[in-house]
Amino acid sequence: MNTFADRLNEALRSAGMSQGQLAEIVGVSQPAIQKLTSGKAQSSRKILEISKALNVRAEWLSTGAEPMREGGKPHHPDSTIPPEREWQRVDAWDRNTPLPDDEVEVPFLRDIELAAGDGSFCDEDYNGFKLRFSKSTLRRVGAMKENVLCFPARGNSMEPVIPDGTTVAIDCANKSIIDGKLYAIATDGMKRIKQLFRRPGGIVVIRSYNRDEYSDENVNEQEIEIIGRVFWYSVLL
The missing domain is CATH 2.10.109.10 (Umud Fragment, subunit A)
Incomplete structure (x- = not known):
């Protein structure tokens, strides 16, 4: 995993996603993704969107800094939104909200x-x-x-x-x-x-x-x- 292309190809393989699927999710052309996977382009301004779509850390994809993923479960390759069963209620708070014990x-x-x-x-x-x-x-x-x-x-x-x-x-x-x-x-x-x-x-x-x-x-x-x-x-x- 020495190059950006190596890491991107590994992330695509791990996610079971094609170059065309990734291109559609992040809003770029398939040839643009092909340039990244072949090493003809060394980076992309869409790296945050790409890493999110592939469920990998942007820092890992950009530089190789481990780990590849945070602790969460991988999601379906065609979606960057967590399944509904994984959603949790978000509690609103301000400076007057009591601080929980944890x-x-x-x-x-x-x-x-x-x-x-x-x-x-x-x-x-x-x-x-x-x-x-x-x-x-x-x-x-x-x-x-x-x-x-x-x-x-x-x-x-x-x-x-x-x-x-x-x-x-x-x-x-x-x-x-x-x-x-x-x-x-x-x-x-x-x-x-x-x-x-x-x-x-x-x-x-x-x-x-x-x-x-x-x-x-x-x-x-x-x-x-x-x-x-x-x-x-x-x-x-």
Whole structure:
């Protein structure tokens, strides 16, 4: 699974879907899908729609970052809507809704610039905005609620996986670099979401998903401040 074409072909095979079916679902021509499966095109602006139709993670399809799928069950290949039997009632809530025993609230910053350099924050910085997470979600990634920050990612450097305005959550206590994982970082006064890779000699490669417009950056490890590791993000289509 070294190339985008490899992963797309595997996802098609796993979903039992033809190139024509996928093209119809995502709203492109069959030749456009054929170019992707043959390797003549290396990526697509429809990657979110393609990954949703094939029930695979967009990050896996784009870069190969495991796992291939989230924990849910695969759906019928001709539908991106869950079967009715899997639907659940959604409870509306606001800041006055009592917090269930199995959930916690974490700060939601309007801008990552509000996060201090060491990943700490003050109550007055986020104007009281909060998001709710299940305790099981935080346990699964090993995060403590007091170390979690949420904020919107800005710009197009991480598209198509993380479009402008995507809400991300980071664990400010997790600063160890694992190649290919996403981190909130600070360099030269800029705070950004990027992939990080270690290289010999204390070099860290800073990488964007949108490599057509943003080239890799090589910096000394001492020049980069890791605010925290991204463990969750939410994209509205």
